[in-house]
Structure formats: structure tokens, C-alpha cells
Amino acid sequence: MGSRCKSLLKGALKCAFVLSVATVTLSGHQQISHAAAAKGSLDASESLKKAITPVQGPYGYFVDHYKENVKTNTTPDNNPAIAIFDNTFLSYWSPDGTKKNAELLQENLDKSIPITNNATQAEIDRSYLTDRRDLRYNLISGLGPYSTAFIKDADAQTDFNSVPSAPLPANSPYSSMKWADENSKLGSVVKLVDLNEASDWSSTGTPKGYIKYERPYRLSSQVKVNPYLVNVMAAAPKTDYDFPSGHTTAAFETGEALAYVFPQRYQQLITRSSEVGYDRVLAGRHSPFAVMGGRILGTAMTASTLNDPANKQLIDQAYQDAQKDLSKAADSTAKDTFANYQQNLKDYTYRLTYGFKPISSTTKPMVVPKGAEVLLKTRLPYLSDAQRREVLYTTGLPSGYPMLDDPEGWGRLNLFKAANGFGEFLTNTTVTMDASKGGYQAADTWKNAISGKGGLTKAGSGQLTLIGDNTYAGGTTVKAGTLVAQNDHAFGNGSLTLDGGTVTLSAKHVTVKGTYHQAKDATLHVNAGDRATVDGSAHLNGTLVVNGAKSKNQTVLTFSKRTGKFSHVKLEGFGKNAHVVYTNKSVKVTD
Template sequence: MPVHRTPRFFSPHAFALAVAVSFLVAACGGSGVSDNAPPATVAKVPSPPADPGFVDSAPVQANVLAFVDNAATNQRGDARYATMSTNAGVRVLNGFRSLWQPLTDLVDAGVTAPAVGSFPAITASTWTGLPNDGTPNGTALNPTVLNANIQYVVGATTQRTAAQASAAYFDDRRGKGYSVTDGMGPLTTAWRTAAQQTTSITTIPADATTTLYNDSGNNTGVGGSANAQFGAVVDLVNAMGTNGSTEPAKRFYKYERPYRWSSSVVVVPALVPAESTTPATDGGFPSGHAAEAMRDALAMAYVVPERYQEMLSRGLELGENRIFAGMHSPLDVMGGRILAEAVVAANLSDPTNATLKQTAVSLAHATLYAATGTTAATFPAFAESGTTATDRFADYATNKANYLRRLTYGFTPIAATTSAPVVPKGAEVLLETRLPYLSADQRRVVLKTTELASGYPLLDDAEGWGRLNLFAAADGYGQFSGNVSVTMDASQGGFNAADTWRNDIGGSGKLTFAGTGTLTLAGTNSYSGGTEVQGGTLAAASPQAFGAGDVYASGGTVVIRTGTRMSINGQYTQLKNATLELDRGAGDTGRLAVAGLTTFVGGTLHVKFAAGAAPKVGDIVPLIDSAQLQGRFDSVVVDGFKVTPLYNSGGVSVRIDG
């Protein structure tokens, strides 16, 4: 094992260089290592990171009608007469009114209908909506964005691959609930079997270009008492469609499908028979398919949060397939996503669904455990065990990039990007099973600190549904402001026992971690208020996991994961009831460097070696580098070895004795 050459200086200006030097390795042996241990007692124990004195919040906006309180006004039968003031489904999409002024608005306001040709390059003859006599149904308030919206579809439909055309056909013709379940990856077969889902759309018939085929399957499956092992799960998925109709918004906004705006849009040939012959009742905005798919995906993600991000990715993928089909535009499917999130939040918040959702979560897991031969402890890993060859959502980075792209479809902001974050009332329920160890208020702050910037077309609705980024929110906080206290109870299992936050966390706040669970920080973090560990296990899976402040372990365990060369930019302090675990891997991974004072007031140092990284007897293994060190551990445990701890002014090593 390599010898650690102890750095001679650790001035603040030279710390980065010193740490780099400290990770250099040389031949095995004992020279250059001192065991002149500092006193066992500590002259002065540093204080924990300072209390910021406040807790961040995301209050519900005043004077804004909340969708979750008014969802029942969004009824399909109200479609012909729906208005901004009477229908929550119309109102939640009000961001579209900065782009397009529907004729309904103009008539209600006593304004003369817009002139023919008000939408550049589009003539009245291509717009045949209500009243279906060639009269325009609205006026373009932002023709640049609206033309780009249709041109996007032209590009997508003229350049799509055969695979994209096939996917578009299946997602159009199949029940949306059946389609999105393949987002379950390794759990798909078990889910479909338990739900007793069926579809009749298994191939693309040769005559599909002239014959319309409808799915005679059962979409989400068999619910109720007819399906004892999974009926409640199916019932919950179906319940998320309550008050979810897109028809009122379609009739109000009167914005056509892309193939009616431009003859350059190429509908998938096998879907031509699906084109409506009654444009007056066939609006493009918002997309009904996209809304239903996202409702189903959100419901399934709620029930099986181990596939949360993958299911949301599948929901948005179906929306994009509507664009490849030529049936919808980016703004259409973005609108479907906004309405779906609001509808699902309203239904999950509805007290009449409280028992159903608890039953569905419990029943889904018990059934899937049995079907996959897993337990509560092994199920999360199995749910993520697919490869890109067997699960197209297996690659996290790809999912993340696609999700972000599908939130905006490349539109550039058209308004200020610095408006304050806004979180809709009730939106926090969408994270209830994904971040169960956080309070409802904390989940609102997670949504606040991970949402999109303001200014994008359509997404600046009054409540804030358009700006939500649920994929990012599933990765925890995006910023710490004030005190952030997290307590996990491992006895509750699931994400209460273990979770990973992958966002790059900024801000000036402080993290306090307690309980019995394990939280892994995997982002490139820069929060500056410090980290205090009082219980449980807080693990670092990136070199900057603990941000820019001090780390103070008064209890619990601090872990430096294999593969990480960890740097603490402030001080590290460990008291008697705490443990520092270093998971040493290849090279210098699992080794800790502390820029400031390192203080050990007892406690335990626990070292593990990854396979292939084990040292030999006589090797001296460097573990901790520090600008200044005081105190000792009460015990040093190295799995599989007898060791002698070696302390010096620049850090801690161990000699392998046997």
C-alpha cells in the first residue's frame, strides 16, 4: 500500500495544492509517517455551525384561486360555456393567454374579432374551428412563439425515424394507462399482471393507413373487489382522472392541431384515420393524451416511488410522441403536463381519497414484493436493476436531460427570468411518498428550490404549476436557506430508511441530520451554512457533498463513500458518540481532506476496503489530511485487519499490523 507523504503546510491559499500533493502516493513502507500523537484531550471543542435563526418556507399565494380548491369546476359537460372565471381547468392554463387570445375572450370583452391573417403565414382557410365558417378563432399575441411552435412539429414529423413513428402510433392508439406502465422497467410485467391490464394494439396492421383501430383492452386494468391483490391500486390510478377533462380548455382556447395550421406537418400515415373530421370539437391545446398519460404516470409514481423519476419521464415521453405523431405541438403537450399535475395534486389532496391512497401504496408493494421475490430491503435495488438494453429509462443522466428538455422544448424565455419562485397550493402532495421523511412544508420548499426559472412561454401560470420540475424535486433540495432539519426513521422502510439527493445544493443555510436512516448527498454542493450530524448516517458520494462549511458530528455516522476523494472546506469536529466511516477504494478514493481544524473528541474511525484495494501487512495507509489536528478517536476499526493508528499534525494514517 502506498505511503502517505505528509504535507508540510496547509495555509488557506495553498490548501487546494496541499490536498493534491497529499493524495500522491509512493512505494510501500513506513518512512515519512510520524506517530507523535497530539494530546488525547482537546483544549477547546469547536462549536457546531451557527444557527441561521430561521426556516425557509414557500407560502401559498394570496388572492389566487387555487386549483386544488376548485377542481370540481372543471367538468367535461361545462366545455361549451367554460370561461376563465368559471372553470379551474381553463384558469390553470392562463399562461397561454400571453401567446394567443381566443375568440371567446374577445367576444366576452366586446372586442371585434381579429382580422384574417393576424397569425403570420397562416390564412383563415387553414383555420376552421368554431364557428366553423372560416372566421378566425383568436389572434396571435406572440406570433414568433406560435410560429416556432408549429415549425417544431414540422421538423419533428419530417425527420422522425421509423421507431419514433411506431412509438407514436402505439401511444396514440393504446390506452394511456397501459402504455405508460413500461416506465416501470423491471417491474412492468409484474405490474401489468397484477393489474390484469390488457391491450388489443400489439402491432401496426398493414391497413392502418386506411382503417382506424381502437384499443379494446382495459387500459389501467381491473379495479375494485374483482382484483383483490391490486384492485385498490387500479382504483387510485383511475381516481386521478377525476375533474381532469381537457375539453373545457380545448373549447375555450380554440387553438388548432398542428396539421391544420400547416400542411408541412406530416401526420404518421397509420394515424391519418384518427384525424377528426369535426375541427370545431377537436382543439389542439391542451393535449388530452399528454394530460392523461401524465396523470397515470404520476399516480403510478406515487404508488411506487422507487420508479418515481422513470415514471414521470415516461409520462413526458408519451407527450413528445404526440408531437412525432403530428397530432400535437409542444405547447399542447406542455399544457397537458400542467393540467395533469394540478389534477393529480387535487385528487391526492382530496380527503375522500386518503384511505385509498394509503391502501394502494401498501398493496402495491406487498404484491410486487411477492411477484419479484424481493423484500422491503431488496425491492428498491430490484426496481432499478434494469439496463439500457432492457429498460430505456435505466440511464439517470439521459432521463434528467430529456425531462428538462421536455419541460420547455427549447423555447427561450419571453419575460423576466428573475421572478420569485411560486409553489401552487397542494403541490407538495406530489412528493408525499417520494420524500416521506420531510414535512409538507419542507416538500413545498423542495419544489420552490428546484423549479424552473420564470419567463418561459406558457409556464408562468398564476399558481406556478408550469414551473414545477418534479424530476429535480425527487432529488431533494436545490438550495438550503436557513435551518434545514431532516430526521429519517429507518424502521419505516423505503425512503425513510435510505435515500440519495443528487441535486447541486447551493444557498447559505445549514443542514442538520438526525434519526436512524441513511441520506447520501451526491451533488456538487456549495451551501455554506455547515452540516451537523446528530444521528443516522449522512454519506458523501461526491468530493463537495458537504458544501463549503464546517461539518460537526455529535452523533450518528459520517460516511465517505468509495469512489470519492472528499474535501471538507471548513472544520471537521467529531464527538464521542459519533463515527467517521471511510470506504477506501482504488487509489486515494475514500480519503478525507479537511481544510480547517480537525478535532476528535473520541468517537470511532471505521475503515472499509473495497474489493481489490486491500493493503498488505506493514503498509501505512493515509486516511485523513488536515491543516491542523487535535485529539484522538476512542477506537479505530479497520475491517479485516489489526492496525495501529498514527497521528501527526497533518492527519491520521493506520499501519497494517496483521
């Protein structure tokens, strides 16, 4: 080999060595970056796992001990239905009659006075019927247009359908009729409600007997009693105590059980549950604290029933029967007292706190009770149990309000808000919906304003609609199915990536704070007059569908710069000469 060849070979080897080192260095840099990213992801996942881990009460976990609420267990030491109030109501009041927080107890009583004195005639009538009817029958109105079919197929009945012309006699009984039939067409649903509400361990009798707190109409003559019930309430025994409210507990046990098997009316049913509690305050029967306690106890009992493996067969059958019987049985002529979403939201939210101000720190971390995620299982069926716990965590009430800071977190749950999806993305969140399963798997709407550092990945064949004023920072990715933006800020503060599936713009001016990237198998669907503004760059590919033109010229997208073009364009509702015009800053349809 000549000297020149040796020199070339030496140089080539040197170059090869340098390239090899450079490649290793680059590869090593990538590995470090990936490792750092993985560590960041792991840290976020570990933080999330820690955040949603349940905390035991002094009795353990309520769902593991709920059947210990029986007459023979009469103290907080052996009855979780008493101990659940140990650091809330029992820190304001002692069963021996000592007022540990006299000011707060007086405020509780004072709130009853204007509620009872300002009751409308409609509220007086409704609270009377709530008082007299079977506790479970009270919740049927929450089914709205489906109540007609439920009454028929559950053989539901009541002997109280109107108000009396004069106050009832002192010894007047409650409804004597069986609310519904366990052998009816909807017998499995009736059995589930009965199991949850009418079992020995479902009662508030033992907690009331231990706590011994008097009813508001006995504590103040300013509390106005329901005029139809004046004689009945005057004759009630002194041992007929206030806390916790039995009617309210039963209302949440019934309403949440029905909401589980028929989640199409989830928020309406739990709103009616809260209304039953309000009716008890209206009638002068109970104080706000008593009905707040009823919500807490009823919710804990329902989660316990739904989590108990012994009940699985009945629960599954009840869900199947309710869906088969009711889902297509809406009666358009039936009265729907809970048709107004905004009113439901306002009423339910108020009844969570009854206007009490916080009395301690409002910044304590949310606690999600063990088993509480089951309460969202049929309402958010496409989420995992851990994701449902995250929903409860990110939609819960702040700490510090009277009555709500029980050890496990039952009081801070806001199921109405939780039914609207995440309140925050604590980490990157993938939602996989299967349209073939129907119901909320096929299509759902999230109404909350979603914040957080995480992002959203939409997978699966179903359709998810975002209508909240979102600020989450982690970006939005669509892999399959459809993601609909019905708010200008639906996609939060990050980038939008279409790897597949469809994004539909159904808001006037959707903003993408980061970049926009559309792959060849993805579709952008723009409704008439709607558009998107991308703060960063846009890479275009795949399909564009624009429908229902309101003018001859429509701007579809604007951006800082562009690469690529849509490979397929479908213009619906435009003239035959309509076409797409691309510039460095925009995409327009011109007719």
C-alpha cells in the first residue's frame, strides 16, 4: 500500500472514529434527555399516585366497616357512621349537651330561620310531600321524562299525591304503601335501592341516638314549622333527634343508586337528593348541618354498597335492566323539574355548604375516600378507577368549611362537578372511548374549566366534547375518534397535534396557544363561521372538511408560518367554484 493510500486510510479511520464518537455522544445525550423525561414523568405519576391514595379514618375505611352501623354499636369506637363525624359535628357538640362551638351551632340554627320563614307555597307543598312519602319514592322525580316508565315498570306508588286542606292530626302516619315492587320488571333496580337504603346498617337511628342533638323547631320558636305538619311535629317524642337527617341520608342512598344504574340522569338525581335535604330544612324538621351530614353519610353508604363484591351480580343486573327498560322510554309530556342545568348547578352547589364560611385552612390537600371512584363508574365509564379518583381529587371542595373535613374526604366530594369530567390534568391524561359500547363511551361532554400542567390525549372511537374555558398546559393530542371544541379555549394553553381521528371546531374563534400539527390520517372539521388561530407554526396534511358557509369567504386557520397542505379537501354548502387558498399565514375558503 502506497504512502498516499496509507494517509487516506488513516484519515478515513480518524474520520470514522470522530463520527463514531459524535454518534455515541449524540446518542448518549438523547438517552440522558429521555431518562430525564422519564424521570419527570415518573415523578408526576408518583405525585399523582400519592395524591389520590386514600386516608383512613379512626375506624379504618368506611367501605370496609359500613355494616358495623347497627343498633348494638353505639359509640364512635365501634360505629363508623358515628365516628365519621368525630372531627366535624362532634367537635362542635357533645352528646352530654355541651356546646363546644356555641357560635357555630347558633349560626346553624340561624340559617334555618330565614329558610323556613321565606318558604314559598310551592316549597311548603313540596316539603310536605317529601315528609310524608316513602323516602325512596321521593327520588323518582329526578328521573324526569323517564319517571313515567319507571313508575309503571317498577310498580311504584304512593298514597300522598296532594296536600291536605288542614293540618294533619298529631298521630298521622307516614306513607303505608310499598314504594316499588322487587318482583316487577325493574325489580333488580328496586332491590338495589332497597339494599342500599333499607338495610339494618343504612339507618341513621343509631348515630342520632348517640349524638342527641335537638331539632331546630325545638331550639327556636322563630323556626317556622310546615303548616300541614304543625300537630305532627308538636307531638313527636323528645328522642326524635336532628342529626344526621334520615330523610337526606336516604335521599342520597336512593338518588346515587339510581344515578349509578341510569347515569343519563346523574346530575338531576343527585340534585333531587340535595333538594330532599333542603325540604327538610324548609319544613323545620332539620338544620343545615343535619342535612349536610345526611349527604356525607348517604354517599359513604352508597359507595360501600356499590363496592361490596357480594352485591356485584345484583348491581350489574340492575344497571342492565335500567338501561334496557328506560333508555328509550322518555315521555315528552312528563314534567321535568330538573331540566334547567344552570339551576341544578346553582342549587346543588349551595347545598354543599349552605353558605357557611370556612372556619379553618382552605388549602389542605384534597382527600379521596377509598372506594369513592365507584360513584363515577357508569357516568365516566371510559376512565380507569385511578382516573376517576383523579377526577374526584380535582373537582373536590376546598378544605375548611364546617362539616366537610371528615378524615376520609366524603364531605368534600362534589359529585355534580365530577360528573363533568376532570377539573385539572395533574399529569398527561389519555382517554380511550369505545363507541361500539354506546352511551357515554360513544359520546360525552366535559363542562369543567380544566387547568393543570398535564395534557390530554384522545384515543378510541368515541367522541369527546370540551366546552370549558380550559387553561391546561400540556397540549392536546388526538389519535382516534373525535374531539370537539365548543369553547374558544377548549384546547388550553398548549399545542394541538392530530395524529389521527378528527378535530371539530364548533366555536367561533378557537385558539391554539402552541403549534398545530396534522398527520395524513387525521381530519380537521370546521363548522360554518368557525375558525382557529394558531399562535405558533402549522404543519398541514390529511383532510379538511368545511361545511355550511355563511359567506363566500371563510378563514379556516391562521398561524405564524406554514408547512404542507391538506391532501384532501371537502367543502360542503359552498358554490361549485369554491376552493382553498393557502398563504404563509392562513388557510381560507373562497367561493
